[in-house]
Amino acid sequence: MELQRFFCGESPMTCSQLFQYNPQEAGPQYLENMATGYWFSEVLFAAVELKVFNLIDSEGRTALEIAEALDMDHSGLDRFLQALGALGLVVRDADYYFNTRLASDYLVAGKGGYQGESILWRKRLRSGWQDLSKCLKAGGRVDFPLEDESPERSAQRIRRYIKAMDNVARTKVEEILPFFEGLDLQGKILDVGTGSGSIAGGFLERFPSLTATLMDLKQVLDYTRELMAGKGLEGRVSYIPANILEPWTVVREGFDLVILSNIIHAYSEEEIPLLLDRAANCLKPGGVLVVHDFFPEHFSAKAALLDLNMFINTYNGRTFSETWVRQQLSMSKLYTTELIPLESDTALIFAAKEEKTLASLRLDGLTRLMAGIKAMGFARVRPINTETIHVADWTDLRCQYGCERYGQGHCPPNSPTPQKTREVLKGFSYALLLEGEPLGERFQRKVLEAEREAFLAGYHKAFAYWAGPCALCVSCAVSAADGECRNTRDARPSMEGAGIDVYETVRRAGLELRILRDKGQFVRYFALLLLE
Numbered sequence: 001m002e003l004q005r006f007f008c009g010e011s012p013m014t015c016s017q018l019f020q021y022n023p024q025e026a027g028p029q030y031l032e033n034m035a036t037g038y039w040f041s042e043v044l045f046a047a048v049e050l051k052v053f054n055l056i057d058s059e060g061r062t063a064l065e066i067a068e069a070l071d072m073d074h075s076g077l078d079r080f081l082q083a084l085g086a087l088g089l090v091v092r093d094a095d096y097y098f099n100t101r102l103a104s105d106y107l108v109a110g111k112g113g114y115q116g117e118s119i120l121w122r123k124r125l126r127s128g129w130q131d132l133s134k135c136l137k138a139g140g141r142v143d144f145p146l147e148d149e150s151p152e153r154s155a156q157r158i159r160r161y162i163k164a165m166d167n168v169a170r171t172k173v174e175e176i177l178p179f180f181e182g183l184d185l186q187g188k189i190l191d192v193g194t195g196s197g198s199i200a201g202g203f204l205e206r207f208p209s210l211t212a213t214l215m216d217l218k219q220v221l222d223y224t225r226e227l228m229a230g231k232g233l234e235g236r237v238s239y240i241p242a243n244i245l246e247p248w249t250v251v252r253e254g255f256d257l258v259i260l261s262n263i264i265h266a267y268s269e270e271e272i273p274l275l276l277d278r279a280a281n282c283l284k285p286g287g288v289l290v291v292h293d294f295f296p297e298h299f300s301a302k303a304a305l306l307d308l309n310m311f312i313n314t315y316n317g318r319t320f321s322e323t324w325v326r327q328q329l330s331m332s333k334l335y336t337t338e339l340i341p342l343e344s345d346t347a348l349i350f351a352a353k354e355e356k357t358l359a360s361l362r363l364d365g366l367t368r369l370m371a372g373i374k375a376m377g378f379a380r381v382r383p384i385n386t387e388t389i390h391v392a393d394w395t396d397l398r399c400q401y402g403c404e405r406y407g408q409g410h411c412p413p414n415s416p417t418p419q420k421t422r423e424v425l426k427g428f429s430y431a432l433l434l435e436g437e438p439l440g441e442r443f444q445r446k447v448l449e450a451e452r453e454a455f456l457a458g459y460h461k462a463f464a465y466w467a468g469p470c471a472l473c474v475s476c477a478v479s480a481a482d483g484e485c486r487n488t489r490d491a492r493p494s495m496e497g498a499g500i501d502v503y504e505t506v507r508r509a510g511l512e513l514r515i516l517r518d519k520g521q522f523v524r525y526f527a528l529l530l531l532e
């Protein structure tokens with residue numbers, strides 16, 4: 001059951017893959033895709049603004065009907081609809097356009113999963129991004145809100161911002177709650193910088209004995225109250241209007257759950273330790289602090305771009321690394337978990353005053369193990385069923401005919417035969433595919449470290465296969481006259497030497513491994529860690 005959320009079909013497509021820069025495939029096409037990135041956004045912005053998805057949600061419409069409803073030129077609109085079709089947002093059946101499931105779930109205003117306000121908020125930030133070079137020259141933000149902004153305009157801006165945050169928070173809380181599943185959460189939540197209140201609200205809806213204190217700026221809380229009013233949570237929510245940079249007025253050790261969701265990227269490294277310290281002081285001895293944010297260790301491109309977004313659009317916001325945040329938390333005398341990635345672009349760190357509190361969370365063993373292994377420096381850690389591993393009888397031919405290491409050390413014919421590998425795999429139901437980079441020795445040492453971590457985490461059968469001939473020892477005894485490996489403790493078979501078709505296995509796991517045409521091309525290494 002636990003594994004279910006990791007295995008989403010033969011070729012799982014995550015958002016991190018969608019945007020991942022793959023140096024092996026980089027070329028003019030990658031640059032062209034980056035240069036035309038705004039084409040994608042502009043189409044989405046226009047479709048959301050025009051409420052195209054609302055128009056066709058209940059029943060399909062023809063291009064002519066949509067053009068009439070929007071008072072637009074028919075032929076241009078037809079081309080626009082075709083672009084929406086090519087981007088997977090609408091489908092055409094005969095002359096009729098319908099929403100795809102994605103558009104119907106997330107782009108129809110009024111539905112619970114609607115993301116349109118967040119999408120249009122991104123559009124509003126566009127002009128700041130156009131000033132990127134100016135910001136770089138100036139060393140920071142150049143476009144500041146009007147000083148004489150009227151209270152009405154300011155309230156309007158805040159409402160738009162909070163609605164946008166709300167779209168995101170509603171989906172994020174659904175990803176966070178499973179870590180608390182099965183627990184009888186009771187007591188008090190403090191949601192610091194609550195925005196719309198939807199993160200705390202999600203907890204209140206799931207755990208009926210909880211109450212929540214929502215803290216944010218007064219102007220924001222005025223709107224938060226309105227948003228919370230319709231949720232039937234009256235009597236369980238209280239509000240503290242406050243500037244969180246000023247001393248907090250909440251009770252010390254008064255809370256069972258303290259939430260800092262998308263707060264730390266809003267401030268500088270001078271301010272964050274203070275905020276984390278205050279959050280730690282609010283925790284009861286058995287309480288949990290949840291830090292939810294963007295981290296370079298989880299989704300590096302998005303975290304780096306968000307960092308720039310904060311550079312352009314805020315005074316001193318930025319993204320922080322997992323290592324730095326965990327250091328700050330430990331300076332506030334809190335124990336922490338590893339970075340726990342969500343399926344989407346953000347990740348969590350849980351912290352508590354007592355180590356045993358963290359053990360009670362539903363951080364299943366595999367989640368923690370994967371997080372720990374990724375932190376060793378692997379580019380990707382992908383869980384796979386062992387059925388995905390393709391064993392072929394031809395792979396040792398490549399070693400025998402084409403590799404000078406044939407017959408040495410643990411290379412064929414001294415490695416497990418394909419038949420042996422098939423038998424071994426029958427004793428394992430899943431594995432981790434680890435992606436890294438050369439050098440071989442460094443990669444192989446990390447693989448050994450990952451295997452050891454798995455063993456210590458209770459996977460007593462953990463066994464690793466790595467890429468290429470063994471490169472562990474500075475001077476390999478096998479090359480010496482007697483030919484005997486003196487490091488059988490650490491040596492492991494290579495995948496291909498043991499009959500595993502690495503290209504096919506990687507492809508089946510939804511990743512890509514291209515054949516290199518010349519030596520200068522970027523090499524990716526894969527290893528396999530069998531687990532049971």
Ligand SMILES: C[S@@+](CC[C@H](N)C(=O)[O-])C[C@H]1O[C@@H](n2cnc3c(N)ncnc32)[C@H](O)[C@@H]1O
Nearest residue numbers: 165169193194195216217242243244245261262
């Ligand atoms: C990015 S939003 C996140 C909202 C919410 N936690 C969520 O995850 O949806 C940041 C929130 O922090 C609040 N905030 C930022 N600086 C603040 C400050 N100095 N005092 C109080 N609230 C602040 C903002 O008003 C906003 O609601």
